[in-house]
Amino acid sequence: MKQLSLDNLRTFVSVIEQGGYAKAGEWLSRSQPAISLQIKKLEEQLDRKLFTKVGQRHLPSNDGNWLYPKAKELLEMNDAIFRSLTPAPLSGRLRLGIPNEFASTLLPGLIGEFSKRYPDVSLEVTSSLSRDLLHASRRSQFDLILALVNPDTEAGGELVLEDDMVWVGDAARPLVSDHISLVLAPDGCMYRSRVIDELKQQTRVWKITYTNADLGGLVAAIQQGLGITALARSSMPENLTILKDSRLPRLGKVNICLFNQDTQHPVVSRTLAEFIKSRLQR
Incomplete structure (x- = not known):
């Protein structure tokens, strides 16, 4: 034929x-x-x-x-x-809330890759403390939220990663004293609360020498010798190192969760959520 x-x-x-x-x-x-x-x-x-x-x-x-x-x-x-x-190309506006430290480490590469693949999606990103992103007065302002949650807290989000909380400092500035100088985010930060709670159970002398909500500011302070901090392992910047010092208390685990509450563009939200999960779970 x-x-x-x-x-x-x-x-x-x-x-x-x-x-x-x-x-x-x-x-x-x-x-x-x-x-x-x-x-x-x-x-x-x-x-x-x-x-x-x-x-x-x-x-x-x-x-x-x-x-x-x-x-x-x-x-x-x-x-x-x-x-x-053929599926219709993704389009629409998506409001993403993300913790400050992940905005500096995870976000740049992820957003570049996502935007290249889905150029018709407009991303509006806000970085803040997880507590503020999930607060009832602000939560409705976002379609998708990445946030840190204490393992013993029922927050209702999707668990992406159970991560280690680690001590972080400058490899060129090892701890030489029993006195701990801390560089931390402001009140309300989970890392800050966990660090203070653990240190209060120790006999070592400690003090907060610098406070900044921005990870870039904390990194600069650490590199200037102002102290050390704590972060989730997956949010570690490349120019710092994990401190393995037996004098520092263990900080335990932290849950990294996604809260997908977008009803206007659910396919876009799910797609970005999968991007974030694949990056964090590598």
Whole structure:
């Protein structure tokens, strides 16, 4: 049984609609000889002359005019099938809430990759303390929230990673004293609360020397020798190191959870959530 080439039919229709072989070639990103060859193959298969040359122009013959609407119908049916089976590109506005430290370490690479794959999605990102992101007065301002949660707290989110909380400092500045200088985020930060609770159970002398909500500010302070801090292992910046000193108390675990509450663009939210999970679980 003979079968028509849809590719040849598309070229045939393009020649008519674009007004010639050369313009059809530009439209389809093909050379004029390639266009001529496709038309020739179609004419040989149908045993009909589809174009007549008038001066420099190729005009459809009677058979060409007869074939044109039928070719259009076949192509439209073909394209409709693929449109029906191809997911629509993601689009919409998504409001993401993320802890400050993850905004500095996780976010840059993730957002670049996500935006390249889904350019029609507009991301509006807010970084803050997890406590503030999940507060009842602010929670509705976000479609998707990444937050730190104490393991013994029932927060209702999806657990992405049970992470270690670790002591962090500058490799060039080892601890040389029993006195601990701390560089911490403000009140309300889970790391701050955990560090203070653990140190209160120790006999070592400690003090807070610097407070800043921004991870970049904390890193700069640590590199200037102002002290050490604590973070989830997965949010560690590359220019700091995990401190393994037996004089420092263990800080336990922290849960990293996702709260997906987007009802307007649920597919977009789920897709970004999968991006975040894949990055954190590597």
